[in-house]
Amino acid sequence: MIQRSVVALFLLYLLLPLSGILGFTLLDGGRLTLAHYRQSLGDAEFAAYMAHSLVLAAGTVVLGVSLMTFTTFWVHMRARSLKPLLELTAFLPFVVPAVTLALGLIQLYSRPPLPLTGTATLLVLAYTVLTLPFAYRAVENGLAAIDSRTLSEAAQSLGAGWWRRFLTVIVPNLWPGITSAALLGFALVMGEFTLALFLVGSAYETYPLYLNQVWRTDPKYGAALAVLSFLITWASSVAILWTSRRAPGQMQGAALR
Amino acid sequence: MAFLVLEGLSKTFGHTAALSDVTLSVERGELVSLLGPSGCGKTTTLRIVAGFETPDRGRVLLDGRDLTGVPPERRGFGMVFQHYSLFPNMTAAQNIGYGLRVARRPAREIRRRVGELLELIGLLDAGERYPHQLSGGMQQRVALARALAIEPRILLLDEPLSALDAKVRVTLRNEIRRIQTRLGITALYVTHDQEEALSLSDRVVVMSRGCIEQVGPPEEVYGEPRTEFTASFIGSMNRLAGVAGADGTLAYRGQILRLPPDAAVPAGRAATLVVRPEAITLTVDGGPPPSGRANVLAGTLVTRTFLGPVVRLIVDVDGEYLSVDVPGAQRRAYPQGGRVWLSFDPGAAIVMVPSAAMEDGGT
Numbered sequence: 001m002i003q004r005s006v007v008a009l010f011l012l013y014l015l016l017p018l019s020g021i022l023g024f025t026l027l028d029g030g031r032l033t034l035a036h037y038r039q040s041l042g043d044a045e046f047a048a049y050m051a052h053s054l055v056l057a058a059g060t061v062v063l064g065v066s067l068m069t070f071t072t073f074w075v076h077m078r079a080r081s082l083k084p085l086l087e088l089t090a091f092l093p094f095v096v097p098a099v100t101l102a103l104g105l106i107q108l109y110s111r112p113p114l115p116l117t118g119t120a121t122l123l124v125l126a127y128t129v130l131t132l133p134f135a136y137r138a139v140e141n142g143l144a145a146i147d148s149r150t151l152s153e154a155a156q157s158l159g160a161g162w163w164r165r166f167l168t169v170i171v172p173n174l175w176p177g178i179t180s181a182a183l184l185g186f187a188l189v190m191g192e193f194t195l196a197l198f199l200v201g202s203a204y205e206t207y208p209l210y211l212n213q214v215w216r217t218d219p220k221y222g223a224a225l226a227v228l229s230f231l232i233t234w235a236s237s238v239a240i241l242w243t244s245r246r247a248p249g250q251m252q253g254a255a256l257r
Numbered sequence: 258m259a260f261l262v263l264e265g266l267s268k269t270f271g272h273t274a275a276l277s278d279v280t281l282s283v284e285r286g287e288l289v290s291l292l293g294p295s296g297c298g299k300t301t302t303l304r305i306v307a308g309f310e311t312p313d314r315g316r317v318l319l320d321g322r323d324l325t326g327v328p329p330e331r332r333g334f335g336m337v338f339q340h341y342s343l344f345p346n347m348t349a350a351q352n353i354g355y356g357l358r359v360a361r362r363p364a365r366e367i368r369r370r371v372g373e374l375l376e377l378i379g380l381l382d383a384g385e386r387y388p389h390q391l392s393g394g395m396q397q398r399v400a401l402a403r404a405l406a407i408e409p410r411i412l413l414l415d416e417p418l419s420a421l422d423a424k425v426r427v428t429l430r431n432e433i434r435r436i437q438t439r440l441g442i443t444a445l446y447v448t449h450d451q452e453e454a455l456s457l458s459d460r461v462v463v464m465s466r467g468c469i470e471q472v473g474p475p476e477e478v479y480g481e482p483r484t485e486f487t488a489s490f491i492g493s494m495n496r497l498a499g500v501a502g503a504d505g506t507l508a509y510r511g512q513i514l515r516l517p518p519d520a521a522v523p524a525g526r527a528a529t530l531v532v533r534p535e536a537i538t539l540t541v542d543g544g545p546p547p548s549g550r551a552n553v554l555a556g557t558l559v560t561r562t563f564l565g566p567v568v569r570l571i572v573d574v575d576g577e578y579l580s581v582d583v584p585g586a587q588r589r590a591y592p593q594g595g596r597v598w599l600s601f602d603p604g605a606a607i608v609m610v611p612s613a614a615m616e617d618g619g620t
Contacts, residue, residue, distance in 0.1 A: 150342045153309060154400075156329045157336040158356030158407055168355075172346035 018230070025224040034226035045210060047224065053207035057119060057189035057236075060127040060181045067128065068135035069178060073170055075154060076143050090136035093129050101126065102198035118203040126195050131185035135145065138184075142177030143170075179244040183237050190233045258321055260285040260443055261411060266315035268467075276312070276467045283445065289439050292454040293464035294490070298539040300415060306445060307413050308332050319410065321416075335404030335421045339416040341396045348384055349399045350375065350384035356407035365579040374402040377436060378478075394425040394578045401433065405440070412437065412444040418453065422504070426450075429456050451491045455479060463487045485609045488531045495537070497530040507608075510575040515551040517604040522610055529609045534569060534580040536605040542596035550600040554579075558595050561588060572599060587600045 025036050040046045068090070075082050093101070105126055109116040116122035146171055155165040171178070198208040207229060214223030259282035266279040276298045283289050293297035304310040306317055308329035317324045324332060337417045343352050350371050357367045375381050378398040388396055397417055414433070431436075434457040437444050437467060438573060448454050454461045455475040461471040463478060463486070469480055471487045489496070499509035501522040507514045507530055514530060522528045538550070539564035546553045556574035568588040570581045583591070591597065 146345065147340060147342075149342060149449075150338050150340055153307075153329070154336065154342040154403075155344070155355065156358075157307060157332075157334060157413075158403065159330050159333070159359040160355075161330055164359060167348075169344050173344070175346075216293060 010037055014028040018227075021223050025220060025227055027169035028220070036220050037228070039221050040225065040228060049205050049207045049210040050229075052120070052204055053190055054236070056123055056206060060131055061185045061191045063124060064128040064131035064185050065135050065178055065181050068132055068181070069139050069171065069174065070134060070166070072139040073143065073148065073166060076140075076148060084214060086136070087140075090132045094133050098130075098192075098194035099198070101129070102195050105195075105199060118200055120200065120204045123196060123200050123206075124206065126199060127185075127189050127192065130192070130195070131181070131188060134184040134188075135181040138181035139174060142174035146173045148173075166209045176245060179241065182240055182244075186236060186240060187233055190229065190236075216256075258318075259283060260287075260320055261445070262318040263302065263306065264316050264318065266302065266305055266312045266317070268298075268310060268388040274467050275303075279315070279464075279467070279469055279473065281462060281469065283443060285443055285504050286441045287459045288434070288446060288457060289460045289462060290448055290454040290458040291462045291464055292448055292491075293470075294449060296466075297464040299449075299464050300468040301467075303413055303445060303447045306411070307334055307336055317321065317481040322606050333407065333409055334411045334413055335407055335409030336413040337397070337400045337415065339419055341388065341393065341400070341420070343391075343396055343399055343403070345388050347399060348385050348387055349380065349395075351392065352388070352399055352433065353384075353402045353406050360407065370406060374406055377405075378402045378432075379470060392425075393421050394429055396434070397421065397429060401436070405436070405442075409442070412442050414444065414446045416447055416449065419448070419450070428455070433457065450500045455491070464488060465490070482531070482607065485529065487610070488607065493534050493580055495532045495534065497532065497577075497579075499528065499530070501526045509541045509554075510577065512554060514554075516608050517603050517606055520579055520608040522608060527611055529611065531602055531609055532606045534582040536568070537579070537581045537599050537601045538600040539570065539572075539581050539583055540593060540600065541591065542598055546598050547600050551603050552601050552606075554599045556597055556599055558591055558593055558597055561591070561593065563588065566611070572597060574599065 026032055026034070028035065072086065075086050105122065106117050108114075109122055116125075151169050151173065152165050155169045160168070192206075193209060193212065195210045196209055200206075201209070211222060211225050211229065214225055258614070261283040263279055263281040266276050267274070267282045268276040279298065281289070281300055291302055293299050301310060305312050308324070308327060311325075319332075342356065343349075345431070347355065353374050354367045354371045357370060362370075370382075371384065375384050378401060380395060380398055380402075383391060383395060383399075388399070391399065417433070418429055421429065430453055432542070433446075446454070446458065455478075458475055460472060461475055461478045462472045465486045470484045471482065473481075478487060479491055482491060482494075485496075488494045497507070497509045497514065499507040499514070501507055501516070501524055502513070503524040505520065507516055507522075507528055516528070516530065538547070540547050542555065546555070554574050556572040556579065557587060559571045559578065561571050562569045562571075563585065564582075566585055567582040568585050570583060570591060572579050572581055579599065
């Protein structure tokens, strides 16, 4: 009974605001309508900015997760003494506020040798930093769970070099962790506002920026876009989960220990 | 020259000396086990041979070639680990074929070889199963097959049976010996289990505190331990510590015992007479001490422990507990608390003269 009430409260907490927005977008003058959703079909900006966000999210996930998986494994195997440093570094993005990070990055990248301010590249790099804590935790937990040292040594005794061991033995067994890191990173980028506003702004407008802009002029359409954004992020997450489930043999790693 | 030679290996971790000056030769086709308690340096030795550790001093030679600087992946040594080290994301067959895929062997050859190996380890039906669907014993069989698949020049086994239960352990160790003999493969086997080492090795290397105590065939290491550590670590031993007399005798707790005929201990030196429990004969004290055997002690039977084929009796001899093994069938012949005679042949005992560097080993 208590369990059920807790779950019900939790769902209410999560779904109430969403259903509020949903209701707001579906009702117009007391009548049910899909007009605000239909509006998005003819909206070229909607498609373009959504595409921007998806590209940024994909780039961030690929870069952030592969960087952190490799680094964490390398430190785990070869440089144990650096582990506290890595842990600290990986958690810095949690400590530094987004605005501070943005201002710092603008200072650094507004002039040569790397004039990146206003480019999507800088945004991907900044987002990669933001996803490090998630990627680090997920990979580190995975490494601790599979006795990666023994697995790596076993592969090594069978003739496998560093990259081969990493790609054929370590990565497949870290797959559940890598997947969750990817999901978190993806969702993070799809909803990120501050860095996008400060670093790139209108030069490479992202979906959250567009949403903010629409919301001011046309609240009904803005709310509909928010619901769409939620659905697209959710569908993408399901797609990531689905592809990773189909990766060869990945679930065995999770099932063993 | 021997096939595998370890030459003066030394290794220190932090301030702890893990190995000091370990030298050993292994002949082609031989199974040599490294036996000792945890922390004796046996695993470090194996890991140096595998290439996972670099010795501070000394070198490893294979067929006369120095392996220093050759990374593990280029040594061509198969290794079986203590913990299940199968790749969880691959089936048993894929695990076995891994080394062959790394070596870019043709797919057909890999399939054939994997099939042969699955048959060799008796798991022909289990090829498509994942490690978590196999029992511990089966996993270690697959790990063995995986190491053998690359036709290793040397097979290294790091306590491969220690995580298994007793019955599987015995079956599998016979299996390992059978396969090793059949393939004529040279093997180095690390274990802390003396029974395992004695039953499957051509030679046993007894190690303690980073040094080799004794190297020899199982019978020799068991029957003629050369150090007190070997004596106490392998099998059970009674240690009768006393002072040597002038004419090949030992004063032990107010009684005079004869030392083995070939022992030459200067009078007045402290010496220990070491006797295996099965070398002592027990007689119920109903009359005079048994004649014909030179060394006789009187004692009281304290406890009996049934060990299956034998019963171990603990006898209190003037405050010191000695162990005596008698056949299990005779266990009722010796009442607890009864007076008994212990007798043994001086020739069945070994004398140890403690030195400054004497080891004090456990059992």
